[in-house]
Each structure stands twice: as C-alpha cells, then as structure tokens.
Amino acid sequence: MSESTHMTPSKAQAEIQSSTIAFTAADGYPLSGLLYAPPEPHASIVVSSATGVPQGFYRRFAEYAAQHGFQVLTFDYRGIGASSPQSLKGFRMSYLDWGRHDLSSAIDVLAKDGLPIYMIGHSYGGQALGLTRNHHLVKAMQCxxxxxxxxxxxxxxxxxxxxVIWNIVFPPLVALTGYLPWSKLNMGADLPIDVYRQWRKWCKNPTYFFADPEQRALKTQYAQVKSPIFAVAALDDDWALPASRHAFMQYYRNAPMQFIDMQAQDYGMQAIGHMGYFRKGAEKIWDQALHQFKTMHTLESAKHASA
Structure with missing residues (x-):
C-alpha cells in the first residue's frame, strides 16, 4: 500500500510518519492519499475535502491531529491532484462519485486497522458522508x-x-477547454466537466441536489445516516452561513446533530471565511474537534470495558 515514506518533524514528543498510499475506489478507479501515523494511534480520522481542494491543503491539520494520537488519512478525489488523469479533457464522472466510491473506499482503508474512525468534512466533504455505502463505520463527523x-x-x-462567475465567467472557459480551469482563477484545482455541470445545476436550488428529480433516492439515503454530526459554520463564511447549513443538514434527519457557529475572534483569528478552518492559526478550531472525538472515544471505551 505504501509507495514512499518520509518523516515530518513533530511538535510532540514522538515523530509523525507520513506515507503516500495508493488505493482503489469501489468502482476500480485508482486514488492517491497520505497517511499520517503516530507510533501508537488510538483512533483514525478520514479527511473529506472540499470541491477542487487538493489534499495538501489539509496537511497542517493532519499533522496536528497525528501529534495528538490520531492516525489521519487525506486523499484526492478522482480528477483532483494526485488522483487526476494526465488531462481532464474528455474525463467523465459524476460529482457524486467522490462520496459514493472514493470516500467509501478511503473509509475501508482505515477500517482494516480496526481503530475507531472519525471524519472531518470540508464543504462538499460534509455532504459526502450521506453518499457513502459504509457511513455506519464513522463514529462521528465534524464538518x-x-x-x-x-x-x-x-x-x-x-x-x-x-x-457572475457561474453565468458569465465559467461557461466560455468550460466551452474552450472541456473542463473547468479553476486553477487559472486561483480558486482551486481544475474540475472535470461533469462536476462543473452538476454543481452549477444543483446550486440553483435552495435544497441543492435534493431538489433534483433525478436524485430522489438521496433523501432516503441520507436519512439512513445515524452517526453524530457536529456542523460548523463560521459567521464570516459567505458561502455556507447557518441558513445554508440548515438547508442541507436537515436531510441528515436521523443523525444526532449539533450546530456550532464560530466567530473568528473567539478562536484567535482575524477571519475564517470558507477556507480558514484549515489554514495556519486555526489550531483552536482543531482542538475543539479533536476534543470531541477524544471524549466520544473515551466514553465508548469505558462502555465496552464495563460491559
């Protein structure tokens, strides 16, 4: 599974080992990830990325969590970063594949170790849990x-x-290249054309893909998720303010849900926005998530010990 290994300097007593891994999605597509492992991990975390955000963006969080005893897997969805083909022109896929196939298989990779699995979801990453076939393996998600x-x-x-971006800027760029050249606008990694088309279509509806007649089954599918969810919205995140969060999260209707609103100054930050959750200086945000996971893990361990 491991292709290469290097050592990352640790702020904790033990050094953190990060290894590049190759694994296969449920439908056979080859994916690439990075596994950050402390010497004696007590639990695992899978990081599910935002749309067009390569896994390297989550490196600081992954290293930090590993220094606190978590084994962490980051990975690139198909068509993104290290899991992208040589050219996106002509590359076909569904936007839902990232959750249904790619994230599901990343969870399977961690499940082989037998450790409890927790999930960090960023933007689309928080949507993706409901698309997986094995969400029952995830003890809790912080998104x-x-x-x-x-x-x-x-x-x-x-x-x-x-x-303006959706209706004026993007269409001619996509028509010219055959994919969305997002990187040229410094907005993220380039996106496959099918991701662009579906994303644009669903963003026209207040309830996103749940309003799509072709995706009726998703309401039933999301209702099957019972893993606890901590849904975070920074109050300066213009893309996903609380109203937008609630519009989506209502479909995780059987998952124990806790809504967390964040003010940047409460976490020692000048701004959070849509991307600041994982940038340098967000350690207090990470501490909150890791504390929640550790508390859940401790309670579950105590429960098993007394059984």
Missing part, C-alpha cells in the same frame, strides 16, 4: 462550511459575484 450552495443564502455582494 466545516457545509451548506446547500444556493446563492440566495449569501450576502448581496457575494450573491452577485457568484452569479
């Missing part, structure tokens, strides 16, 4: 900036900006 994507939930300035 950041996960919402319905509809411009109507955004402040006026951001609403206008998003509509």
């Amino acid at each position: 950041y900036g996960t919402g319905a994507g509809w411009h109507g939930y955004m402040p006026l300035k951001e609403k206008i900006k998003v509509q």
Whole structure:
C-alpha cells in the first residue's frame, strides 16, 4: 500500500510518519492519499475535502491531529491532484462519485486497522458522508462550511459575484477547454466537466441536489445516516452561513446533530471565511474537534470495558 515514506518533524514528543498510499475506489478507479501515523494511534480520522481542494491543503491539520494520537488519512478525489488523469479533457464522472466510491473506499482503508474512525468534512466533504455505502463505520463527523450552495443564502455582494462567475465567467472557459480551469482563477484545482455541470445545476436550488428529480433516492439515503454530526459554520463564511447549513443538514434527519457557529475572534483569528478552518492559526478550531472525538472515544471505551 505504501509507495514512499518520509518523516515530518513533530511538535510532540514522538515523530509523525507520513506515507503516500495508493488505493482503489469501489468502482476500480485508482486514488492517491497520505497517511499520517503516530507510533501508537488510538483512533483514525478520514479527511473529506472540499470541491477542487487538493489534499495538501489539509496537511497542517493532519499533522496536528497525528501529534495528538490520531492516525489521519487525506486523499484526492478522482480528477483532483494526485488522483487526476494526465488531462481532464474528455474525463467523465459524476460529482457524486467522490462520496459514493472514493470516500467509501478511503473509509475501508482505515477500517482494516480496526481503530475507531472519525471524519472531518470540508464543504462538499460534509455532504459526502450521506453518499457513502459504509457511513455506519464513522463514529462521528465534524464538518466545516457545509451548506446547500444556493446563492440566495449569501450576502448581496457575494450573491452577485457568484452569479457572475457561474453565468458569465465559467461557461466560455468550460466551452474552450472541456473542463473547468479553476486553477487559472486561483480558486482551486481544475474540475472535470461533469462536476462543473452538476454543481452549477444543483446550486440553483435552495435544497441543492435534493431538489433534483433525478436524485430522489438521496433523501432516503441520507436519512439512513445515524452517526453524530457536529456542523460548523463560521459567521464570516459567505458561502455556507447557518441558513445554508440548515438547508442541507436537515436531510441528515436521523443523525444526532449539533450546530456550532464560530466567530473568528473567539478562536484567535482575524477571519475564517470558507477556507480558514484549515489554514495556519486555526489550531483552536482543531482542538475543539479533536476534543470531541477524544471524549466520544473515551466514553465508548469505558462502555465496552464495563460491559
């Protein structure tokens, strides 16, 4: 499974080992990830990325969590970063494949170790849990900036900006290249054309893909998730404010849900926005998630010990 190994300097007493791993998605697509492992991990975390965000963006969080005893797996979805083909032109896939096939298989990779599995989801990553076939293996998910994507939930300035991008900027770029060259706008990794088309379509609806007649089964599928969810919204995250979060999270209707609203100054930050949850200086945000996971793990261990 391991292709290469290098050592990352640790702020804790033990050094953290990170290994590049190759694994196969449920439908046979080859994926690439990084496993951050402390000497004696007590639990595992899978990081489910935002749309168009390569796994390297989550390195600081992964190292930090590993220094606190968690084994952490980051990975690139198909068509992104190290899991991308040589050219996205002509590359076909469904936006839902990232959850159904890729995240499901990442969870399987961690399940082989027999450790409890927790999940960190960023934006799309928080949507993806409901798409997996093995969500029951996830003890809890903490998700950041996960919402319905509809411009109507955004402040006026951001609403206008998003509509201009979707309707004026993106269409000619996609027509010219055959994919969305997002990297040229410094907005993230380039996106496969099918991801772009589905994302644009679903963001036109207040309830995102749950409003799509072709995706009726998703309401039933999301209702099957029973893992506890901590849904975080930074109050300066214009893309996923609380109203947008609620519009999506209502479909995880059988999952124990805790909503957490964040003010940047409460975490020693000047701003959080949509991406600041994982940038340098967000350690207090990470501490909150890791504390929640550790508490759940301790309670479950005590429960098993007394049984």
